[in-house]
Amino acid sequence: MHPEFEKYLIANTSLTEDIIRNIGNTATIKTLRRNELLLQAGDICRHKVFIAKGLLRMYSTDANGNEHIVQFSPEHTWTLDVESYDKETPSLINIGATEPTEVLLWTKDDFNRLLNEIPELRKLSQQIISRNIYYSRQRILTTLSGTPEEKYDDFIQRFPNLLSRLPLRMIASYLGMSIKTLTRIRHTQLHR
Amino acid sequence: MHPEFEKYLIANTSLTEDIIRNIGNTATIKTLRRNELLLQAGDICRHKVFIAKGLLRMYSTDANGNEHIVQFSPEHTWTLDVESYDKETPSLINIGATEPTEVLLWTKDDFNRLLNEIPELRKLSQQIISRNIYYSRQRILTTLSGTPEEKYDDFIQRFPNLLSRLPLRMIASYLGMSIKTLTRIRHTQLHR
DNA sequence: GATAAACGTGGTCATTTGACCATAATTGAA
DNA sequence: TTCAATTATGGTCAAATGACCACGTTTATC
Numbered sequence A, B: 001m002h003p004e005f006e007k008y009l010i011a012n013t014s015l016t017e018d019i020i021r022n023i024g025n026t027a028t029i030k031t032l033r034r035n036e037l038l039l040q041a042g043d044i045c046r047h048k049v050f051i052a053k054g055l056l057r058m059y060s061t062d063a064n065g066n067e068h069i070v071q072f073s074p075e076h077t078w079t080l081d082v083e084s085y086d087k088e089t090p091s092l093i094n095i096g097a098t099e100p101t102e103v104l105l106w107t108k109d110d111f112n113r114l115l116n117e118i119p120e121l122r123k124l125s126q127q128i129i130s131r132n133i134y135y136s137r138q139r140i141l142t143t144l145s146g147t148p149e150e151k152y153d154d155f156i157q158r159f160p161n162l163l164s165r166l167p168l169r170m171i172a173s174y175l176g177m178s179i180k181t182l183t184r185i186r187h188t189q190l191h192r
Numbered sequence C: 001g002a003t004a005a006a007c008g009t010g011g012t013c014a015t016t017t018g019a020c021c022a023t024a025a026t027t028g029a030a
Numbered sequence D: 001t002t003c004a005a006t007t008a009t010g011g012t013c014a015a016a017t018g019a020c021c022a023c024g025t026t027t028a029t030c
Helices: A003-012 A017-026 A082-087 A108-117 A119-145 A148-158 A168-175 A179-190 B003-012 B017-026 B082-087 B108-117 B119-145 B148-158 B168-175 B179-190
Strands: A028-032 A037-039 A047-053 A055-061 A067-074 A077-079 A094-097 A101-107 B028-032 B037-039 B047-053 B055-061 B067-074 B077-079 B094-097 B101-107
Touching: A003 A017, A003 A047, A017 A108, A047 A055, A047 A067, A047 A108, A055 A101, A067 A077, A067 A168, A067 B119, A082 B119, A101 A108, A108 A119, A119 A148, A119 B067, A119 B082, A119 B119, A148 A168, A148 A179, A168 A179, B003 B017, B003 B047, B017 B108, B047 B055, B047 B067, B047 B108, B055 B101, B067 B077, B067 B168, B101 B108, B108 B119, B119 B148, B148 B168, B148 B179, B168 B179
Parallel strands: none
Antiparallel strands: A028 A101, A037 A094, A047 A077, A047 A101, A055 A067, A055 A094, B028 B101, B037 B094, B047 B077, B047 B101, B055 B067, B055 B094
8 A cells, every 4th residue: 555645545535544445455556767668559558557656758659759748647646548448459659757656556457346336436537537638628729829938838837846857858849849949948038 | 309319329329219319308409500609718618518410619719819729529429618517617618610500418417317327328428538538649649749741631531521611720720830831731732 | 986878058050830911712691 | 693701822021940960967877
């Protein structure tokens, strides 16, 4: 049972100690080193993943070898490839650690059983999904609308703690601009 | 009871005639004219929406008055502002018709009741949500990765029937490029 | 603590893109 | 069917952006 997961459930649900322990003990704990992959494109995503500590990124590599980052998942959030998990088909994306990371993993069978048994876990699950959809929409809008500078500022506002934990090239990749453009923006903002 | 909705449920579930009629009769039918809004930013999204006929677009208007289109919803798909619907908070986006459109509307209470009564509707609901998440991810990736030409080609492949139904400026808005860029691409492709 | 790898910044230059404008064609509403 | 509004295209020009390269710094790992 991971203490961070316990903290998370206490803060986000009104589940009893017992049930929390039940959920937590069903999971396996996995430690990832920097750059280690949790899910590799081509493999099937077989777990729900809670990030207890550290930082994951979900990304895909295009034909030219460029990486495009779909999302970052810091501690106290969840991640998985929904499509691959649901249909048990090979995933098209990678999920990897950008720093030493600890995750909790539930198999589909186990997690479904927990969902059946625990109504409040269902509720939490729904919330996470709604938030996911909402974030995706926001991300699409930000990607479409702003100038590179606005996107960068938006990123800093939205994830103030990630800036110092990630190499700039990953932020550039997430924002859909070249590193050059990003450093130009930073240069301009310094001298202003 | 709208015949298109019946068709849709028959094709996508194994629900009985009776139940299908029950679901359909709970909805109200609304007709939208071209450019008419189904949901206006600031209002609360109070319905689940099935598009029986026509085409909706979800978009937001930025500070400069530019429209950015998040998604198109053609016949036999669903749409709503999840955030606003769930929390009953004012929506930040608009949903409007790009052509004469017929939609079916369920209030939250009614739809939740149906969800409770009909397990297979729950299943369908889950599927729609998964697909939504998956599409969003694909959309983010496409927006990040390709050249404008690749994005345009991708759009045509993915929505072959929408090209002729939408003004180019909306496609440009959806793809995050200026109309100029889009017509340039079309020009190039013609002379090749 | 040493060393190789990764990283952030900056210069240059070619290319792409958008803003503004005009015009012809198409569309939709009366 | 007609007429006004919308739409698609194209010209021009300035600005933004990315590719390539080099250099000094920081970081990770042994």
